[in-house]
Amino acid sequence: MRRFFRTYLPFSRAGVQMMLAYRSDFLFHLIGEMLMCIVMYFVWFAVFESSNGSTFMGFSMTDMTVYLFISFVTSYLTYSDGAIALGEEIRDGSIVMRMIKPVSFDMTFLFQELGGRCIEVIIALVPMCVCVEAYKFCVTGSVMFNPVCFLLFLLSTVLAYLVSFYFNVCYGFTAFFLKNLWGSNVLKDAIISFLSGSRIPLAFMPPLLQGLLTFLPFASLSYIPVMIYMGMYDGMTIFKSMLLQAFWLLAFWALSKLIWRLAMKRLCVQGG
Amino acid sequence: MIYVDNITKEFKKTIKQPGLLGSFKSLFNPKTEKIKAVDGISFHVPKGEILGFIGPNGAGKSTVIKMLTGILTPSSGTCSIDGRIPQKDRKNYVREIGVVFGQRTQLWWDLPLTETYAVLKEIYEVEDSAYKRKMELLNEVLDLQDFIKSPVRTLSLGQRMRADIAASLLHSPKVLFLDEPTIGLDVVVKDNIRRAIAQINAEEKTTVILTTHDLSDIELLADRIVMIDKGRNVFDGTVGELKQNYGQMRELNFELQRAEDKALLDYGKHFGLGEDDLKVISDGVNVTVRFNSELVPVGDMLSYTLSQVHLSDISVKDADIEEIIRRLYKKEVRIDA
Ligand SMILES: Nc1ncnc2c1ncn2[C@@H]1O[C@H](COP(=O)(O)OP(=O)(O)OP(=O)(O)O)[C@@H](O)[C@H]1O
Ligand SMILES: [Mg+2]
Numbered sequence: 334m335r336r337f338f339r340t341y342l343p344f345s346r347a348g349v350q351m352m353l354a355y356r357s358d359f360l361f362h363l364i365g366e367m368l369m370c371i372v373m374y375f376v377w378f379a380v381f382e383s384s385n386g387s388t389f390m391g392f393s394m395t396d397m398t399v400y401l402f403i404s405f406v407t408s409y410l411t412y413s414d415g416a417i418a419l420g421e422e423i424r425d426g427s428i429v430m431r432m433i434k435p436v437s438f439d440m441t442f443l444f445q446e447l448g449g450r451c452i453e454v455i456i457a458l459v460p461m462c463v464c465v466e467a468y469k470f471c472v473t474g475s476v477m478f479n480p481v482c483f484l485l486f487l488l489s490t491v492l493a494y495l496v497s498f499y500f501n502v503c504y505g506f507t508a509f510f511l512k513n514l515w516g517s518n519v520l521k522d523a524i525i526s527f528l529s530g531s532r533i534p535l536a537f538m539p540p541l542l543q544g545l546l547t548f549l550p551f552a553s554l555s556y557i558p559v560m561i562y563m564g565m566y567d568g569m570t571i572f573k574s575m576l577l578q579a580f581w582l583l584a585f586w587a588l589s590k591l592i593w594r595l596a597m598k599r600l601c602v603q604g605g
Numbered sequence: 606m607i608y609v610d611n612i613t614k615e616f617k618k619t620i621k622q623p624g625l626l627g628s629f630k631s632l633f634n635p636k637t638e639k640i641k642a643v644d645g646i647s648f649h650v651p652k653g654e655i656l657g658f659i660g661p662n663g664a665g666k667s668t669v670i671k672m673l674t675g676i677l678t679p680s681s682g683t684c685s686i687d688g689r690i691p692q693k694d695r696k697n698y699v700r701e702i703g704v705v706f707g708q709r710t711q712l713w714w715d716l717p718l719t720e721t722y723a724v725l726k727e728i729y730e731v732e733d734s735a736y737k738r739k740m741e742l743l744n745e746v747l748d749l750q751d752f753i754k755s756p757v758r759t760l761s762l763g764q765r766m767r768a769d770i771a772a773s774l775l776h777s778p779k780v781l782f783l784d785e786p787t788i789g790l791d792v793v794v795k796d797n798i799r800r801a802i803a804q805i806n807a808e809e810k811t812t813v814i815l816t817t818h819d820l821s822d823i824e825l826l827a828d829r830i831v832m833i834d835k836g837r838n839v840f841d842g843t844v845g846e847l848k849q850n851y852g853q854m855r856e857l858n859f860e861l862q863r864a865e866d867k868a869l870l871d872y873g874k875h876f877g878l879g880e881d882d883l884k885v886i887s888d889g890v891n892v893t894v895r896f897n898s899e900l901v902p903v904g905d906m907l908s909y910t911l912s913q914v915h916l917s918d919i920s921v922k923d924a925d926i927e928e929i930i931r932r933l934y935k936k937e938v939r940i941d942a
Contacts, residue, residue, distance in 0.1 A: 336730075343724040345717055354715045354756070429676050430711045433704040435696045437726055597678065597692075 337340075340436065341444040348448025363409075363457060370405040373532075374398060390537050395472050396563065399465050400534055403562050406461045408531040408555040410453055411494040414451075415442045416525070419505030439502055439589060463522055482564050489558035492578040496553045499585035506592040530556035550581040606812050607673070607780065612682035613836075614643040614668050622764040642668045643835035645682070650829075653810040655802070657827030659817065661934045665836040666816040667706075668776055670784045673814070674704050686780055699731065703773035707785035710765055711772055712757040718768050719753055722775060729776035736775070743771040746801040758793065763794040770798055774805055777879045781805070783815045784915065788823055799825055820927045844926060853899040856922040864891045866914040874902045875909060890917075895928070 375467055381387075381394045392400065405542050419442060422428040466478050504521070526532050528551035535543050535556055546552055557574045560566050566574065617637040650656045668760040671677040675686055675691030675698055684691065689698050705711075713721045726736050744750055746867065747767040752760055760768065770786060781817050783802070787795045803826060805811050817823065823830060830847060832840040840847060861867065872883055872894060882897035894908060903921060910916070 339727050339730075343727045346722060347713055347724060350720065351713075352619055371892045427709055429671070429706065432676050432695070433674055433699050433702070433711070433726075434728055435700045437696070 341440050344441050344444035345448035348445040349452060350448075351445075352449040352452055364455075364545075366405065368408060373401055377401065385499070390534075390535070392534065395469065397564060399469065399563055400559060402461055403561045404531050404555060406458050407490055407493065407558050408526065408529065409456060410450060411554055411558075413446060413494065413498040413501045415446060415498055416501035416505035418442065419502060420507075423505070437550050438593075439499070442502070443498055444556060445546060446498070459468075477566060482561060485575075486558050486562040489561050489571075489575055489578065492575060493554050493558050494584060496550060496578055496581045496585060499582060499589050500554075502589045503585055503592060506589060506596055517597045525551055525554065528552075529554040548577070550585070553578040553581045606652040606654075607648075607684070607686050607814070609646060609648050609669070609684045610647050610671070610682055610876060611647050612643060612669070612672060612679045612684055613645055614665070614672060614677060615680045616640045616642055616785055630691055630813075640837055643672070643679075646833055646836065646838055647682075648831045649812065649836070652812055653806065654828045655806055655813040655826050657813060657817065657823040657830045658753075658814055658833075658838055659820075659823065659830060659930070660730075660833040660839070662818075664833050666833065666870075667784055667844075669833075669888070670704075670706075670782050670814070670816065674782055675699065676701060700776070701779045703776070703778035703781045705766075705769050705773045705781075705783050705786050707766065707783075708795040710769055712765065714758050714769055715756055717754050717756055718749070718760075721757070721772060725772055725775050731776055739775055739777070742804075743774060743801070746804055747771050747797055763790050767794065767797060771800055774801075777809055778811065780812050781813045783813065785816055785818065787817055787819050795819070795822075802826060820930060827921065832863065832930075836936070847926065847929060848923070851933060853897045854895055854928050854929075855898040855903055855906075856896040856925070857896070857903075857910070857919070858922065859892055859910065859919040860917045861876065861892060862915040862917050864890045867892065869913045870910065872906075872909070876905075 377397050378394070381397065387393060390396070419428075419438070422431070428438075432439060462483075468475075472486065508531055510591060528546055530546065531553060531554070535552060538546065548554075553574075557578060560573055561574070570596050606853075617639055620636045620638060623880065638649075646665070646669060648656075658666055658669070668677065669845075672679050673686065673691060675695050678692050686698075687701060689701070691698050691821075712718065713724070722740070725731075731739070737831055745771065749768060749771060752764050752768070757765065757768070766788075770783075773781060773783075781802075786798055786802075790798070799822065802813060802815070806813055813826075815822065815826065827844065829843050830840060831838070870885075870892075872878060872885060874881075876896075878896065878900060882900055884895040886893040886895075894906070894910075898906075907919075907921070
């Protein structure tokens with residue numbers, strides 16, 4: 334175990350340094366996403382204004398605001414672009430440089446990305462949670478922060494990230510067979526952000542679709558942790574949801590190993 | 606140490622059909638054609654030897670190296686390195702080898718060189734003291750000092766290549782695979798790199814396989830040559846043997862007393878030599894004649910020259926390896942090996 338961390342932790346350190354090397358890219362990206370989130374806030378504000386009752390499908394405007402912002406950080410943190418890097422390395426053949434080292438690829442990508450995530454937790458998640466709690470305090474006049482919920486939220490977010498990571502590794506591995514990542518990642522991301530409920534709460538969807546989407550892996554990517562944060566789930570539901578996340582994590586992990594094994598057999602590294 | 610036995614590699618090339626519908630079709634019913642990049646190559650490298658692995662562009666050198674390093678799986682045939690099969694248990698196998706692909710880098714593009722080395726140290730579990738000693742040695746031979754703190758993307762090609770070689774040697778591998786390590790480098794850097802390879806080979810008995818298009822690499826480093834073409838073995842032996850077997854070409858260099866005497870020399874007509882067996886290059890009073898010494902003995906060549914013109918200087922040069930290999934690549938020499 335110690336050996337494992339000694340091997341892969343330097344990748345995290347490198348990840349941090351790389352993020353610092355491209356800090357302006359990263360900051361602009363974050364600001365862009367943030368603005369998008371604020372736009373969404375005003376859209377929902379208009380929806381609540383025009384609807385007659387103070388709640389909309391069980392969500393109050395306060396709930397909706399918390400949902401929007403927490404969902405934003407969560408999906409931001411659990412987003413994994415390993416697929417792009419992996420697909421790109423397969424396409425240009427630089428994946429060989431990983432193959433000649435005594436390391437697992439998935440771990441090198443994972444730890445490298447985790448390094449960056451640590452910084453993001455500090456500069457995105459922590460301030461966002463403080464702001465959201467402050468907002469709730471202003472609106473309701475009482476402190477409603479629940480440390481247990483928060484810890485469970487963190488745990489669930491980590492699971493969500495891992496599901497997202499292995500999902501994307503599987504997606505990236507398809508580049509072995511197709512020599513190219515099909516279509517654009519933008520399309521994939523758009524579909525996922527809809528199916529995962531990070532744009533519109535799954536609770537707003539028709540019951541049948543909602544039931545389906547809750548079980549599909551996409552809900553594990555951000556909806557579950559957000560619901561836990563907001564205290565929308567009771568203990569049993571939290572337990573079941575996390576079990577579901579763990580299930581999907583295991584499924585995608587196994588799938589990625591399987592694809593890898595197949596890929597190794599018929600791998601053609603491109604480029605001289 | 607390294608045994609390669611009748612190894613082949615076929616690539617399936619999917620023929621892409623045009624358009625979206627085409628790519629969709631080829632997803633389910635791909636049309637493929639097979640290319641034999643390596644077609645039954647065998648050789649053996651004993652421990653501590655430096656093997657020059659050469660052949661014209663597209664011969665299959667890189668493909669063989671990729672199979673030996675466990676990146677590609679052979680279509681048939683076997684290879685084993687130090688008793689291990691590269692494709693089995695990749696993670697443990699690659700601990701024992703160092704690899705440099707001249708056209709790629711294993712260094713971390715955005716980070717200072719020292720960071721890459723620090724990561725490699727952990728990956729390969731190199732002891733602190735061994736690491737320090739190794740870095741000192743590599744620093745001395747490869748002169749890394751000046752750029753070791755700079756991000757890799759700012760390095761020049763020569764600096765990067767030196768850094769890459771150092772990275773592949775950090776863990777004292779038993780076998781070193783070098784695929785065109787001197788590509789695009791100036792004479793001084795080439796020299797540095799050759800010295801590093803020679804030194805590591807001498808001190809640590811590292812077995813080295815080296816592909817290159819620069820034949821001085823071969824002459825200065827290689828104990829033995831394996832030449833392949835179109836995926837097949839063409840020659841396997843020492844540089845001396847190569848010269849002995851195929852070195853019929855000799856070179857006569859002389860200086861005329863009067864430049865206009867050139868007109869008196871017509872080797873082609875006198876000896877009846879064709880274009881492939883004779884080449885005359887002249888520049889003022891200096892003349893170089895390359896000729897096939899199997900067809901015309903050196904003595905005859907000399908006496909004809911001396912009988913026709915007055916010279917102020919003359920020398921005969923042995924076959925140089927570059928000329929032999931040029932002729933082998935162009936198939937001017939029959940191969941019966
Ligand atoms: N991934 C691939 N898919 C299809 N064909 C390939 C692939 N890789 C190599 N080839 C083919 O295999 C043959 C051998 O290629 P290889 O790269 O081994 O040559 P090489 O001897 O290294 O040449 P060079 O001296 O130019 O580097 C070439 O004809 C090449 O087109
Ligand atoms: Mg090559």
